[in-house]
Amino acid sequence: MVYSVKTFNNINQIGLKELGNKFQIDGDKADNPDAYIIRSQNLHDVDFPSNLKAIARAGAGTNNIPIDQATEAGIVVFNTPGANANAVKEAVLASILMSARDYIGANAWVNTLTGDDVPKQVEAGKKQFAGTEVSKKTLGVIGLGAIGGRIANYAQRLGMEVYGYDPYVSIDTAWNISHHVKRVDDLKVIFENCDYITIHVPLTDQTRHTFDSAAFAQMKKDTVIINFARGELVDNAALFDAIEAGVVKRYFTDFGTEELLNKDKITVFPHVGGSTEEAELNCAIMAGKEIRQFMETGEITNSVNFPNVHQALTAPYRITLINKNVPNIVAKISTAVSDLGINIDNIINRSKGDFAYTLLDLDESDKDKIDQLVTNFENSDNIVRVRLITK
Structure with missing residues (x-):
């Protein structure tokens, strides 16, 4: 699977190599990318495309990003703390x-x-x-x-x-x-x-x-x-x-x-405190690593709107869920899995404010069952975004 990344501003090209060969860098031309990597671009007046799953800010401040709007759309926003420190x-x-x-x-x-x-x-x-x-x-x-x-x-x-x-x-x-x-x-x-x-x-x-x-x-x-x-x-x-x-x-x-x-x-000064060759490279490298990790494994590091979540992927399938932080949501997720006769290999759920993030690893070989589970989750109340990742 190849992921599409839309970049805004001048992102260091050496840093973008951290994305690897599973990512297509489309500059600012991609209409419906999987991820944005930005610097100072103001996104407050931008309509997020339906496929957008992640935004990485190559810098620490995120005031140029409508965080609440992104969260409600199930978009994980990253920054790069310390890269330009x-x-x-x-x-x-x-x-x-x-x-x-x-x-x-x-x-x-x-x-x-x-x-x-x-x-x-x-x-x-x-x-x-x-x-x-x-x-x-x-x-x-x-x-x-x-x-x-x-x-x-x-x-x-x-x-x-x-x-x-x-x-x-x-x-x-x-x-x-x-x-x-x-x-x-x-x-x-x-x-x-x-x-x-x-x-x-x-x-x-x-x-x-x-x-x-x-x-x-x-x-x-x-x-x-x-x-x-x-x-x-x-x-x-x-x-x-x-x-x-x-x-x-x-x-x-x-x-x-x-x-x-x-x-x-x-x-x-004209906002040049973090504008050195070294800092811009460090920020681009960190942003690239964050996007790659999230898209390939579902793990989250340095998000400003969702908790850090790490879990080794050992099962054939992983489903990631962005859900509203409501009572009994984990029990409902587990019930949905068991109703299809699927075994949970591992599950982790972390909340931040009104939303939570779940990594659900499944020990199942029947792809039809997995697809049905994804559909069920997509049609569930309180679940904002569903992704399927294969090992």
Whole structure:
């Protein structure tokens, strides 16, 4: 069986080789593909084709994908957490250094000089760009995931005192964070104590405008805010007031809007934090592996709308089910199998929110029985999508 994959944006071709020879890459021309692989393409106004089973976002953020709509259609959405973490880490560290020394302003100023005495003008005017060192300064990291954890570790190696806030940090991530990073359970501690604050959390109703007027009111003078996560995490109106009041010394962001451009003390980059050759390759490789694993085995890794599910395929047939998370659904699935005299070799069911995912491995040689079971599932209430995978 050959699977069709439609790609949006410029997906690294070396990374797409991870799909293997069972996949046909149709660029952006496929009308009814099995899977999408995208980067920044906005899918909110796109009608999903009936055959679409998976979307892989070659990056961490998925705000460009209508997650609820995809879930209700039985489409598994993947992202690639950590694939561009090193690139974003370096961009944030560079922003810290640039804000401490105002390299951007210094470069702009020196390029205005003219005449044979430029060296003298440089010596006379350079004091305005003396800046400070980052060693011994405090950095607050909000969100200690793949990106935030790396930033915390490397900033500590630069001699900074680092505070970290993340009530949801995973055990695996926590093990990789230096014991020198001071974990706090209240954002107020970071707002009140840090010279630099960088944020690395997804945009949700709870995190929107993390930096609002109340947050800025708790900060000390000349705080530097760095935002390479999502623009909406900062209330721009409150930010402008904080800059005017001298609370915010500099604001660095990777998310440009018209109201942020050409503003004193605001530096805007064109969403390039994760745009390195290495990161784009890593993201494409991870996205390709996720799609290949899901299409060939039904297993799920790094989905944002369905749970991770892994189970070795040893039976002749595997049926995957995306079903509504309702009482007795597993019992009903098992009954449907037994009614046809089919033996269950293995079954695993994992839920996430209002939906669940089931891998059903069947020890049966009669293909007609398997086909009938698939039909029965397709006609069942509370089952959204059915797939049949053969060993």
